[in-house]
Amino acid sequence: MATVWDAAEVKSTGRSSRQSAHVALPATKTGAPRVRRRLGPGPAIPFGLQIGPALLVLLWVGGSALGLIDPRILSAPWTVVEAFGRLIEQGRLQDNFVTSASRALIGLSIGLVIGTLLAVIAGLSRIGEALIDGPIQIKRAIPTLALIPLLILWFGIGEGMKVTTIVLAVIIPIYIHTHNALRSIDSRYVELAETLRMSQKDFILQVVLPGALPGFLLGLRFAVTLCWVSLVVVEQINATSGLGYMIDLARTYGQTDVILVGLVVYVLLGLVSDGLVRLLERRVLTWRRTLAN
């Protein structure tokens, strides 16, 4: 009843009949398809993800060209490009990059192994959990940066301190996500393994570890990000080489162009490494992709 009345009123207010067909729900007279208001965000915009960053760069270029941005605050894009070329020519960028990347890689690898081992021990045995889980949760509550003074006293200001800081940071997400994934493996699969009389070894290799792999890979993505973050921090404290050192030195001389070069390299490193982990995820979790499709 109400809808019919509504439709009549819409017509009487003089809107076009096409509009009224959209507003009036029954729409039986005109046979026009019923149109609902769209609540979702709608179809994707082509190159949607690139628009925001491109706009920022555009603002930067425009602001620098028009002299609205003081080069002492933020160097112009072309100055940064020049600095980039100069740093590569001098070999400073490559050297510092290699130093930083190897620190990150060593720290990440060690942290990965330790974190996974701890998670597997804690995930598969009650005693392991009792011994490991508590300390890890405590460690998790301490910001890694807060440990640096202690680590400097223990390991000095050399490579040992830097790698240890990264290791300690990386262990946490790997452990948390792998352990959680191990613990949330469906008990129905455990029951299945029992009825199939699987050996302990088969059970771990066929059921537990593959089942926990998605969690491990999620942890790995967090770990990779964290590893760069802690790298930046350790390299700006008492370092004599590395990207962070290069940036810190540039601060002393007020070279915003060099600082920006360093930041751009960090961005690229972060995005590329995250992309690599995602690629790895797609490779090893084929069974999941079929589900998503």
Place this chain on the structure above:
Amino acid sequence: MAPHASQLNAVHVRNLVRGFKSKTILDGVDLDIAEGEFVALLGKSGSGKSTFLRALAGLDHDVEGTGTLETPENLSVVFQDARLLPWRTVIQNVTLGLPGANGQDAGRKALAEVGLAGRETAWPNQLSGGEQQRVALARSLVREPALLLADEPFGALDALTRIKMHALLRELCARHRPAVLLVTHDVDEAISLADRILVLDEGRFVEDLRIDMPEPRDHGDPRFAEFRSHLLRSLGVNLPGRKAA
């Protein structure tokens, strides 16, 4: 070696009690299942039929109980859900825990038997519900069980798929001759498949019925209807205006 009874019987159960402190679920159950015999177990929900099956399967770690329970070492369970590992291919699921190349060949053969030859390398979630359950059947068969325990294996399937699965299960059992205990709530399913039907009520068997109809069994057969109304009455279902034929 084994007592006399278990040489003739695949399952030998005496005075089986299962329950928790506050509640008895199985109240002194006796049962023998002969080798190659197909037994269907009916019961209302909460009657203890799943508990009984889980006791036979040795899956009731946390349930207290007493009694004699003899089952073959080589038993296999089919669950209501296909319970395939999503991260293993179909063939890997079938041969799970089996050693080596022999397992591979046997797995391929079992898959062919359930009509899934050629799907070896598919992932479980690429299969339909009926196909997944057929993989689960193949996983059981490949172990050549002396006893097959099935816990409402077709309960989650649609009616048409279920009929096809009944035919498949009958065919497979005729070929491999395991003793079968099929837990179900579907009376028609029980009558079409089983040699013998048990009804469990409040932890005790209240019915032990031999179905001596030739196979395949016609649902329109008056004896089928007779069994059905008899069993429904045992299950506490009284259909008004529908007299037993």
